[in-house]
Amino acid sequence: xxxxxxxxxxxxxxxxxxxxxxxxxxxxxxVDWAELGHMPLxxxxxxxxxxxxxxxxxxxxxxxxxxxxxHELGHVILHEGLNxxxxxxxxGHDKLENEANEFGVGLMGLLYVEDNxxxxxxxxxxxxxxxxx
Ligand SMILES: [Zn+2]
Numbered sequence: 001x002x003x004x005x006x007x008x009x010x011x012x013x014x015x016x017x018x019x020x021x022x023x024x025x026x027x028x029x030x031v032d033w034a035e036l037g038h039m040p041l042x043x044x045x046x047x048x049x050x051x052x053x054x055x056x057x058x059x060x061x062x063x064x065x066x067x068x069x070x071h072e073l074g075h076v077i078l079h080e081g082l083n084x085x086x087x088x089x090x091x092g093h094d095k096l097e098n099e100a101n102e103f104g105v106g107l108m109g110l111l112y113v114e115d116n117x118x119x120x121x122x123x124x125x126x127x128x129x130x131x132x133x
Contacts, residue, residue, distance in 0.1 A: 004099060007077055008106045018110035020069040024053065029076060031069070033057050042068040044075050051076045064131025066111065067104050074103030105132060 012018050015026045024031050029051055036043070036056040041064070044053050053072040059065040078099055108130045112120045120126045 004074075004078065004102050005106060008103060008110065011077065012107070012110055018107050018114050020066060020073045020104075020107060020111075024069065024073060027076075029053060029073070031055060033060055042072045044072050051080070062131060063129060067108055067130045067132045070104035070107040070111075071100045073107070074100035078103060108132060 015023050031053045034054045041056045044051050112126050
């Protein structure tokens, strides 16, 4: 099994939810809604060792907030300790973004099952529900 699927399964079985906001709460990750303008939709900053996820206020009532939060959680869980790397240098940035997206999409698949008590019939269904871009 790949590292990202493994990370998703570990988190979901540990916290008994695939809801990224509940997972963040249980990991004591601070989540702040902020005026970030048009972009980015979310970003993770660090206060010393502590990650703080900033989410764009424009997503506050949008289902897309779940995916954006899951993406940022992916960075925190998969890339902890690499933060100077992923905020600073451009080398490897795409790879890290792809990994965070993969984490987000995988988590949303499980959240769908949690919310709907069934598997989604199509990938479209998950995308529509959580605004995955
Ligand atoms: Zn990212």
